[in-house]
Amino acid sequence: MYINRFNDAIKSKYGRKMYKLSLDGGMTCPNRDGKVGTGGCIFCSGSGAGDFAEKFEGDINTQIERAKRRVESKAGDCGYIAYFQSYTNTYAPVEELKRLFWSVVENDDVDILSIATRPDCLEEDKIALLAELNRVKPVWVELGLQTVNEKTADYIRRGYRLSVYDDAVKRLKKENIDFIVHMIIGLPGETQEDMVKTARYISNSGAAGVKFQLLHVLEGTDLAKEYKMGKFNCLSLEKYTDILIECIRNTSPDVVIHRMTGDGAKKDLIAPIWSGNKKMVLNYINKALKDRDVNQGDLIRRNRQ
Numbered sequence: 001m002y003i004n005r006f007n008d009a010i011k012s013k014y015g016r017k018m019y020k021l022s023l024d025g026g027m028t029c030p031n032r033d034g035k036v037g038t039g040g041c042i043f044c045s046g047s048g049a050g051d052f053a054e055k056f057e058g059d060i061n062t063q064i065e066r067a068k069r070r071v072e073s074k075a076g077d078c079g080y081i082a083y084f085q086s087y088t089n090t091y092a093p094v095e096e097l098k099r100l101f102w103s104v105v106e107n108d109d110v111d112i113l114s115i116a117t118r119p120d121c122l123e124e125d126k127i128a129l130l131a132e133l134n135r136v137k138p139v140w141v142e143l144g145l146q147t148v149n150e151k152t153a154d155y156i157r158r159g160y161r162l163s164v165y166d167d168a169v170k171r172l173k174k175e176n177i178d179f180i181v182h183m184i185i186g187l188p189g190e191t192q193e194d195m196v197k198t199a200r201y202i203s204n205s206g207a208a209g210v211k212f213q214l215l216h217v218l219e220g221t222d223l224a225k226e227y228k229m230g231k232f233n234c235l236s237l238e239k240y241t242d243i244l245i246e247c248i249r250n251t252s253p254d255v256v257i258h259r260m261t262g263d264g265a266k267k268d269l270i271a272p273i274w275s276g277n278k279k280m281v282l283n284y285i286n287k288a289l290k291d292r293d294v295n296q297g298d299l300i301r302r303n304r305q
């Protein structure tokens with residue numbers, strides 16, 4: 001069995017474990033404030049995917065200290081990844097981003113800066129800033145692609161075409177900035193083939209990492225309304241695992257797998273209920289990977305022969 005797991009990849013590259021400090025840069029999202037849309041992505045909770053992030057307050061280093069205190073007891077000798085998770089973290093004037101990100105990069109406790117954003121919020125001046133920061137400390141950009149199927153992208157109201165992703169990753173690659181791509185397994189109307197196609201596309205696009213997320217339905221989202229109307233069903237744990245394994249087998253062995261499932265705030269979780277028991281889910285997936293002797297990328301090699 002071979003899986004390029006996040007913890008192993010980090011340890012072999014940096015010699016120690018890294019903890020993520022989930023931060024809030026105080027930005028919003030063009031898919032919520034009216035620039036691209038007002039409703040947001042159909043599955044997005046009001047927190048802009050930052051359910052577990054620190055709350056925004058003016059001074060980012062105070063947030064970092066608070067986040068560190070939360071993990072310190074279990075962290076031991078580890079490094080830290082400053083992870084801007086909530087909303088769209090390059091959706092602000094570049095001068096503002098400069099102040100924010102430089103003060104993080106200059107913080108001695110931070111080893112890596114990771115920025116979650118949208119490909120349509122990576123204008124030239126912002127990529128130039130990220131490139132500058134990347135020369136001082138590693139910068140990762142996280143992109144929520146979710147799917148390469150344009151019909152599904154319209155349904156989930158992603159608000160940009162696949163060509164926008166292609167263009168952004170081309171410019172990130174030119175500056176040697178690593179990017180990590182999120183995809184969702186279980187989007188309504190998608191077949192296993194569709195999902196495997198997305199995994200392959202991400203891998204071929206040159207991503208340094210991938211986050212496989214399970215579609216979960218959270219209270220208060222438009223997806224919850226559709227679910228309650230019976231418009232779609234969620235995947236069972238067994239089916240989710242089968243599709244995940246096919247996605248992994250179609251992902252190049254060089255791509256680091258940052259996540260194999262996802263979890264929203266438990267208090268808001270409507271479905272699938274099994275996803276609330278993260279430990280059980282990970283145990284189940286890890287056992288399946290082992291029992292089936294899964295090798296990341298083996299279907300890519302086989303299809304090339």
Ligand code: SF4
Pocket residue numbers: 029030031032039040041044045048049086087088118144
């Ligand atoms: S782009 Fe991100 S923050 Fe914006 S609506 Fe979609 S999931 Fe939420």
